Amino acid sequence: MEGYKRMKLLLIFLTVSSVATSASPWLPMDGNYPGSYCLSWRLAIETNNVRAWRTVPIQCMRYVEVYMLAGQYDRDVQLIVEQIRVYLSQIVLPGDGMDAWIFDVDDTCVSNVFYYRLKRYGCDPYDPTGFRTWAMKGESPAIQPVLELFNELIETGFKVILVTGRDQETLGQATQENLHNQGFTGYEKLIMRTPENKKHSATIYKTTIRKQVVEEGYRIWGNVGDQWSDLQGEYSGNRTFKLPNPMYFVP
Amino acid sequence: MEGYKRMKLLLIFLTVSSVATSASPWLPMDGNYPGSYCLSWRLAIETNNVRAWRTVPIQCMRYVEVYMLAGQYDRDVQLIVEQIRVYLSQIVLPGDGMDAWIFDVDDTCVSNVFYYRLKRYGCDPYDPTGFRTWAMKGESPAIQPVLELFNELIETGFKVILVTGRDQETLGQATQENLHNQGFTGYEKLIMRTPENKKHSATIYKTTIRKQVVEEGYRIWGNVGDQWSDLQGEYSGNRTFKLPNPMYFVP
16 A cells, blocks of 8 residues: 555655646646546546547546546546535434345456556557556555455445456466455455456456346346446446546447 | 626626635545545436435535536536447447437436526425426526537437426426527428326336336437436337436436
């Protein structure tokens, strides 16, 4: 954790100082500044109006960097987690052990921002080999508000099920160790891609998994992910929550 | 149109000058400024993470005012309309006259920002009588990029169907006249609420209407609205597009 904080502080320092020499980190609201295009673009991808985008627009690289590292991303995640707590406060659990909550893993439980920094925050196209090498290291830090929520859910009696598009065979051990090292322990299952569902899109794969979960008798109270493909399709859960991710799109 | 432009310029002038004396219209990205809370809140409502909200947080009144009037809202709408054009360019229409496109009316085709200005941009709770009085006047101006899209769709051969939660009996004539005066002519149908579906939520009412449209043999290629209740539920259309609206929520 300490290493993450140090690394992040360093990145913020580098970002803010480089921004100070190039463009102001203050974005105007008058719609005429280049940053206002990036704000429109970010809103459009987050609302699923722009789909199947392959890379971040090059003029938004600095914008995404500042967004991810200088506080706004953290505030956005924090506000969503607070909304999840409001929702949780209204639930009375049957308490028969079948109350489930689903989380995606990448950029939901743990952050890949340090990897995407090397990919110009998503301005470079997706690099499966590069990402696998990164994921093998198991060094993705916890997204702190999500870790806190994760622990609260388990304490409340939810069965937390992690569903990730990561490949079981090559990344199973590294993913488990990464999650455990970062404090994600006590979950019910970690479901990863097996060869048979490798050919499916994330939406179809994740819907198939959720269908199985429901058929096992679980009630899915909530479903949290950074991609619309985590949240769309059937059996999506009683409430879905979209975490921000302006760095990449998973179909 | 001219009256709208003059009114809007005046409002922008008043807004910018009052903002200049109270707070900067430049919002920082560092997540520590009050405006960054409002940016998080706006993202959360637009992504449907925050639901059933009744009023705009009072600390975001000025933020919403600046957002709506000083250009960012216009840019956001413009970018979505451009995305719709990208989608349209990929469609080959069967051309049998059954290709439909659905628009909501309020704050999709025409803007109520001048009404909501008197309601502190949504910081005041919904006032059905006040809104009816406003709507009776038929003075809601066209949202220009949507009007242009509307005309392009009709020229391309789409049957445009307008679906609004407005009450047919009391607002039918005023709504029709307002739309026509603002250039929305040549559409296939304007469907309004009749007594029998008055008791339903917007989601259920609009889903029922879309089901009828599909049963009549139409293909719904696109569906554009400012509320998630315009876009959710079955028969939602091949693609849905969420226009921004930080002023109110319709369940």
